[in-house]
Amino acid sequence: MSLKALREEVLEANLELVRRGLVLFTFGNASGCDRARERIAIKPSGVPYDRLTPADLVITDLDGNIVDGKLRPSSDLPTHVALYRAFDGIGGVVHTHSRYATAWAQSGLDIPCFGTTHADYFRGSIPSTRVMRPNEIESKYEWNTGTVIAERFENLDPLAMPAVLVSGHAPFCWGASVTEAAHNAAILEELAHMAYLTVTIRADAAAISEALRDKHFLRKHGPGAYYGQPADESELDRG
Amino acid sequence: MSLKALREEVLEANLELVRRGLVLFTFGNASGCDRARERIAIKPSGVPYDRLTPADLVITDLDGNIVDGKLRPSSDLPTHVALYRAFDGIGGVVHTHSRYATAWAQSGLDIPCFGTTHADYFRGSIPSTRVMRPNEIESKYEWNTGTVIAERFENLDPLAMPAVLVSGHAPFCWGASVTEAAHNAAILEELAHMAYLTVTIRADAAAISEALRDKHFLRKHGPGAYYGQPADESELDRG
Amino acid sequence: MSLKALREEVLEANLELVRRGLVLFTFGNASGCDRARERIAIKPSGVPYDRLTPADLVITDLDGNIVDGKLRPSSDLPTHVALYRAFDGIGGVVHTHSRYATAWAQSGLDIPCFGTTHADYFRGSIPSTRVMRPNEIESKYEWNTGTVIAERFENLDPLAMPAVLVSGHAPFCWGASVTEAAHNAAILEELAHMAYLTVTIRADAAAISEALRDKHFLRKHGPGAYYGQPADESELDRG
Amino acid sequence: MSLKALREEVLEANLELVRRGLVLFTFGNASGCDRARERIAIKPSGVPYDRLTPADLVITDLDGNIVDGKLRPSSDLPTHVALYRAFDGIGGVVHTHSRYATAWAQSGLDIPCFGTTHADYFRGSIPSTRVMRPNEIESKYEWNTGTVIAERFENLDPLAMPAVLVSGHAPFCWGASVTEAAHNAAILEELAHMAYLTVTIRADAAAISEALRDKHFLRKHGPGAYYGQPADESELDRG
Numbered sequence: 001m002s003l004k005a006l007r008e009e010v011l012e013a014n015l016e017l018v019r020r021g022l023v024l025f026t027f028g029n030a031s032g033c034d035r036a037r038e039r040i041a042i043k044p045s046g047v048p049y050d051r052l053t054p055a056d057l058v059i060t061d062l063d064g065n066i067v068d069g070k071l072r073p074s075s076d077l078p079t080h081v082a083l084y085r086a087f088d089g090i091g092g093v094v095h096t097h098s099r100y101a102t103a104w105a106q107s108g109l110d111i112p113c114f115g116t117t118h119a120d121y122f123r124g125s126i127p128s129t130r131v132m133r134p135n136e137i138e139s140k141y142e143w144n145t146g147t148v149i150a151e152r153f154e155n156l157d158p159l160a161m162p163a164v165l166v167s168g169h170a171p172f173c174w175g176a177s178v179t180e181a182a183h184n185a186a187i188l189e190e191l192a193h194m195a196y197l198t199v200t201i202r203a204d205a206a207a208i209s210e211a212l213r214d215k216h217f218l219r220k221h222g223p224g225a226y227y228g229q230p231a232d233e234s235e236l237d238r239g
Numbered sequence: 240m241s242l243k244a245l246r247e248e249v250l251e252a253n254l255e256l257v258r259r260g261l262v263l264f265t266f267g268n269a270s271g272c273d274r275a276r277e278r279i280a281i282k283p284s285g286v287p288y289d290r291l292t293p294a295d296l297v298i299t300d301l302d303g304n305i306v307d308g309k310l311r312p313s314s315d316l317p318t319h320v321a322l323y324r325a326f327d328g329i330g331g332v333v334h335t336h337s338r339y340a341t342a343w344a345q346s347g348l349d350i351p352c353f354g355t356t357h358a359d360y361f362r363g364s365i366p367s368t369r370v371m372r373p374n375e376i377e378s379k380y381e382w383n384t385g386t387v388i389a390e391r392f393e394n395l396d397p398l399a400m401p402a403v404l405v406s407g408h409a410p411f412c413w414g415a416s417v418t419e420a421a422h423n424a425a426i427l428e429e430l431a432h433m434a435y436l437t438v439t440i441r442a443d444a445a446a447i448s449e450a451l452r453d454k455h456f457l458r459k460h461g462p463g464a465y466y467g468q469p470a471d472e473s474e475l476d477r478g
Numbered sequence: 479m480s481l482k483a484l485r486e487e488v489l490e491a492n493l494e495l496v497r498r499g500l501v502l503f504t505f506g507n508a509s510g511c512d513r514a515r516e517r518i519a520i521k522p523s524g525v526p527y528d529r530l531t532p533a534d535l536v537i538t539d540l541d542g543n544i545v546d547g548k549l550r551p552s553s554d555l556p557t558h559v560a561l562y563r564a565f566d567g568i569g570g571v572v573h574t575h576s577r578y579a580t581a582w583a584q585s586g587l588d589i590p591c592f593g594t595t596h597a598d599y600f601r602g603s604i605p606s607t608r609v610m611r612p613n614e615i616e617s618k619y620e621w622n623t624g625t626v627i628a629e630r631f632e633n634l635d636p637l638a639m640p641a642v643l644v645s646g647h648a649p650f651c652w653g654a655s656v657t658e659a660a661h662n663a664a665i666l667e668e669l670a671h672m673a674y675l676t677v678t679i680r681a682d683a684a685a686i687s688e689a690l691r692d693k694h695f696l697r698k699h700g701p702g703a704y705y706g707q708p709a710d711e712s713e714l715d716r717g
Numbered sequence: 718m719s720l721k722a723l724r725e726e727v728l729e730a731n732l733e734l735v736r737r738g739l740v741l742f743t744f745g746n747a748s749g750c751d752r753a754r755e756r757i758a759i760k761p762s763g764v765p766y767d768r769l770t771p772a773d774l775v776i777t778d779l780d781g782n783i784v785d786g787k788l789r790p791s792s793d794l795p796t797h798v799a800l801y802r803a804f805d806g807i808g809g810v811v812h813t814h815s816r817y818a819t820a821w822a823q824s825g826l827d828i829p830c831f832g833t834t835h836a837d838y839f840r841g842s843i844p845s846t847r848v849m850r851p852n853e854i855e856s857k858y859e860w861n862t863g864t865v866i867a868e869r870f871e872n873l874d875p876l877a878m879p880a881v882l883v884s885g886h887a888p889f890c891w892g893a894s895v896t897e898a899a900h901n902a903a904i905l906e907e908l909a910h911m912a913y914l915t916v917t918i919r920a921d922a923a924a925i926s927e928a929l930r931d932k933h934f935l936r937k938h939g940p941g942a943y944y945g946q947p948a949d950e951s952e953l954d955r956g
Contacts, residue, residue: 024907025900027834046945072946075936097834099907103914106831107922114345116408117266117336134928141932168925169833183264190263190338197342200439200917205346208407211373215380219314228285229311353584355647356505356575422503429502429577436581439678444585447646450612454619458553467524468550592823594886595744595814661742668741668816675820678917683824686885689851693858697792706763707789 003039006032007054010041010092013182017096018049020186028096029074032178033084035091038062042080044071075142082146083174087158092178094185097170100192104128105165111191112207114198118191119208119216121184123160126191127152131167145169160217163188242278245271246293249280249331252421256335257288259425267335268313271417272323274330277301281319283310314381321385322413326397331417333424336409339431343367344404350430351446353437357430358447358455360423362399365430366391370406384408399456402427481517484510485532488519488570491660495574496527498664506574507552510656511562513569516540520558522549553620560624561652565636570656572663575648578670582606583643589669590685592676596669597686597694599662601638604669605630609645623647638695641666720756723749724771727758727809730899734813735766737903745813746791749895750801752808755779759797761788792859799863800891804875809895811902814887817909821845822882828908829924831915835908836925836933838901840877843908844869848884862886877934880905 001009013030017023026049031042041057058069064081066073074080080093096102104111110125111118118126129152136144149164149172162184163173173188175181198205207213218224240248252269256262265288270281280296297308303320305312313319319332335341343350349364350357357365368391375383388403388411401423402412412427414420437444446452457463479487491508495501504527509520519535536547542559544551552558558571574580582589588603589596596604607630614622627642627650640662641651651666653659676683685691696702718726730747734740743766748759758774775786781798783790791797797810813819821828827842828835835843846869853861866881866889879901880890890905892898915922924930935941 024903044946075943099911100914102832102834103911103918106911106915107919109919114407115341117341131926132929134926137926137928137932168831168929186263194338194342194345196914196918197339197435198345201342201435202346202348209370209373209376211376212371212407215376226314229283353646354580356580425502433577433581433584436578436674437584440581440674441585441587448609448612448615450615451610451646454615465553468522592885593819595819664741672816672820672823675817675913676823679820679913680824680826687848687851687854689854690849690885693854704792707761 001034003034003037003041003059004054006034006039006041007057007059010043010057010178011052011054013092013094013178014043014052015049016179016182017094017185020182020189022096022098022185022189023049024097028094028098029076029080030092030094030178030182031074031077031080032092033062033090035062035084039067040064040077040080040084042073042077044069045074047071076145078140078143079146079149079172082143083149083172086146086150086153087174089159089176090162090174090181091176092174092181094173094178094181095170096173096185096189098185098189098192100196101163101165101171101188102169103196104192105167105170108167111165111195112205113213114195114205115208116212116216117194119213120220121187121217122163122191123157123213123217125207126163126165126188127156127161128165129167160221240273242273242276242280242298243293245273245278245280246296246298249282249296249417250291250293252331252333252417253282253291254288255418255421256333256424259421259428261335261337261424261428262288263336267333267337268315268319269331269333269417269421270313270316270319271331272301272329274301274323278306279303279316279319279323281312281316283308284313286310315384317379317382318385318388318411321382322388322411325385325389325392326413328398328415329401329413329420330415331413331420333412333417333420334409335412335424335428337424337428337431339435340402340404340410340427341408342435343431344406344409347406350404350434351444352452353434353444354447355451355455356433358452359459360426360456361402361430362396362452362456364446365402365404365427366395366400367404368406399460479512481512481515481519481537482532484512484517484519485535485537488521488535488656489530489532491570491572491656492521492530493527494657494660495572495663498660498667500574500576500663500667501527502575506572506576507554507558508570508572508656508660509552509555509558510570511540511568513540517545518542518555518558518562520551520555522547523552525549554623556618556620557624557627557650560621561627561650564624564628564631565652567637567654568640568652568659569654570652570659572651572656572659573648574651574663574667576663576667576670578674579641579643579649579666580647581674582670583645583648586645589643589673590683591691592673592683593686594690594694595672597691598698599665599695600641600669601635601691601695603685604641604643604666605634605639606643607645638699718751720751720754720758720776721771723751723756723758724774724776727760727774727895728769728771730809730811730895731760731769732766733896733899734811734902737899737906739813739815739902739906740766741814745811745815746793746797747809747811747895747899748791748794748797749809750779750807752779756784757781757794757797757801759790759794761786762791764788793862795857795859796863796866796889799860800866800889803863803867803870804891806876806893807879807891807898808893809891809898811890811895811898812887813890813902813906815902815906815909817913818880818882818888818905819886820913821909822884822887825884828882828912829922830930831912831922832925833929833933834911836930837937838904838934839880839908840874840930840934842924843880843882843905844873844878845882846884877938 029043058073268282297312412423507521536551746760775790890902
């Protein structure tokens with residue numbers, strides 16, 4: 001993939017966040033990473049979405065040093081960098097303040113796996129991080145946000161669990177590409193909404209069994225997958 | 240009805256699910272059954288709705304064996320087949336992950352008949368299935384989903400109760416035709432939403448009396464119905 | 479006002495219910511009453527809104543006997559007739575199954591006057607009827623719905639309280655005209671929504687004081703009103 | 718800024734309230750204040766938004782005396798005047814009955830600072846006023862609404878807390894300009910929605926730490942701000 005194609009895919013993912021109703025005003029940002037070229041393309045800070053062009057995206061190296069672009073990158077760039085470093089297999093990161101996922105992040109609770117809609121995409125509860133400490137906030141705050149996320153994933157596979165809730169803040173999502181990361185952000189919001197309804201209908205609602213969870217997750221992911229059309233293995237949706 | 244007409248009606252029902260906001264991405268599927276011809280027409284798996292044409296639908300026999308179509312059928316086909324076998328009078332099946340009905344399915348609770356909006360379409364609580372067992376999940380999962388639904392209907396009339404909530408999963412709806420099944424899916428979502436609001440306003444809200452429930456159900460169904468225009472007995476709505 | 483003008487106003491009010499999102503499919507109906515001519519114009523039963531024309535409306539006398547129209551009137555006609563008889567000053571009646579107002583009706587609770595938005599239109603709690611008895615349901619059900627509403631208003635002024643929640647059913651609204659009745663139906667739904675949020679934030683939320691309630695109600699209604707422009711006393715809104 | 722420019726900005730802010738879904742019918746009003754010219758421009762009372770032109774706005778002095786305009790000003794004008802007097806640094810005031818903020822006002826509770834979305838705009842809990850007393854309601858009600866707000870801000874900085882919830886009524890917002898006030902009204906509604914979800918997920922949800930709150934507030938406000946593009950210090954959004 002050329003850098004030009006990466007810029008276009010990152011721009012498109014940012015616009016997808018708007019189309020799916022996941023961002024208000026200029027909240028939210030998406031980046032893509034080309035590991036072979038050691039480049040990250042990320043949304044500039046505070047620029048309205050309807051004016052964004054591929055050329056406005058900021059290009060950095062894998063340490064977050066700007067190598068191309070006239071605008072300041074998103075202030076959350078260091079979090080994106082920390083995630084690309086911590087999670088080898090990912091090629092895109094998306095941050096939103098989407099309503100239901102943010103409410104769960106504000107509650108400090110994990111989102112339980114209440115149903116198969118959830119299990120089709122996330123293999124277990126969607127984790128909340130611990131609360132960040134004052135010293136982590138005072139300096140290198142955005143970088144530390146990434147390390148606190150990585151700490152939470154010590155025993156989790158980021159490809160089977162492509163989202164996190166930063167406590168008191170909002171979600172970060174990721175995927176093999178920025179397109180997939182944006183798709184996961186849309187699915188997360190829907191799951192967060194359904195889980196919200198579930199716990200307010202029934203405070204002691206139970207997570208589904210491991211058997212049902214893994215059946216659904218593996219029906220769509222990995223070598224035994226049998227969902228979608230065989231010619232289109234990358235198919236993200238279901239039916 | 241010709242097979243061509245069945246294809247068109249099934250396609251239209253799938254699109255109605257999208258228009259009514261009952262599906263996100265490619266979630267959900269609708270099928271129609273022509274019992275005289277022993278044919279089922281069903282949506283292919285994982286194909287975006289806006290690209291679907293009548294020719295993309297997969298045609299199977301009443302055992303679910305493909306007799307026409309180049310694409311894989313929806314992975315939920317065996318559930319549809321099991322429902323057509325279990326419920327003689329039905330000609331259409333719809334599966335969605337619509338938000339409120341899915342939340343009720345995730346709670347594991349039946350939806351009580353809290354009002355006349357509900358009673359106009361469903362004669363009693365909308366039932367939840369029991370939780371599926373590991374062995375039912377591990378093999379023939381989609382078929383077993385159908386048999387667990389049928390088990391729940393042992394003492395229920397599927398034509399007076401054209402929907403079910405599969406615990407930890409989502410709703411299935413049906414009807415005399417796929418058009419009616421899709422209409423029931425839209426009504427179910429509205430009822431599930433109202434019932435959600437009702438139990439969160441008042442946790443001990445009561446179901447309406449049998450007298451009121453049957454008055455409304457029978458005002459619209461069966462020989463004593465007096466709703467709608469006499470020239471249009473198939474009228475689905477009310478006013 | 480001519481009968482032609484009444485037909486047009488009633489049609490417009492029915493369409494306003496659709497535009498405001500208060501009806502799903504063909505749920506709901508509006509009627510207007512010309513007391514001088516002793517005529518009621520009401521929506522026909524089960525006809526989709528987008529096909530309605532003024533000529534489709536059914537004209538009845540004040541006993542509900544059809545005097546003009548080829549279609550069956552709304553099955554709720556007897557409730558409308560009962561309300562026109564019970565409440566002298568009203569010229570329009572609207573029935574919807576709007577989501578939040580219906581949920582309150584299903585809960586069996588009155589909607590408390592939690593704020594000035596409510597007090598601008600309704601001088602006190604919006605009342606719920608008692609549950610209807612089996613004998614009231616079995617025969618003359620729609621007429622009895624109206625008499626149970628009238629019973630609930632024994633000590634209430636219908637012009638200061640232009641709405642009711644029929645327990646286990648849904649709201650009826652009214653006003654000096656059908657236009658005003660439809661406006662009240664839209665306001666009711668908004669109030670019901672806000673009241674829903676209020677009680678789920680805080681189960682023991684208190685109604686506002688009588689002083690505040692009457693200040694707002696009388697700022698807009700009656701001889702001391704000072705809201706809106708003096709040239710436009712009929713102004714329904716506020717700002 | 719000319720008076721003509723003020724009229725246009727105030728009109729635009731009023732229309733922004735409609736576009737953001739913060740007002741129903743003619744509910745709500747916005748005003749702007751030019752302190753150098755000692756003039757306030759405010760929406761007229763009860764005029765539908767889609768007919769408003771700059772010439773319809775009412776111009777008053779800083780005591781609320783009309784100096785130009787044919788229409789009655791918004792009945793809430795005295796509240797606006799009281800706020801411009803109490804809070805030196807503000808140039809715009811917005812009043813809405815937006816759904817979630819109004820529900821919080823009806824609950825009588827402050828909105829806790831549950832997350833960074835909130836802290837980016839409001840440095841702490843969004844305060845509710847005390848309940849107004851009968852004598853404050855009976856005469857000079859709208860003026861007293863303003864003084865009760867000012868009383869609540871005795872130990873608060875109105876520029877770090879540009880919103881209030883009037884108990885049993887609805888929010889007022891403000892800012893350096895009416896554009897900023899309208900933006901704050903939109904953000905407030907979103908925060909109120911997220912806070913609503915947070916407390917209904919978890920009744921004992923905790924506010925974020927002062928360290929995190931101030932980090933986010935000061936990242937966007939004051940001399941140490943590093944959010945947005947340096948050439949565009951007035952940028953209101955984030956990303």
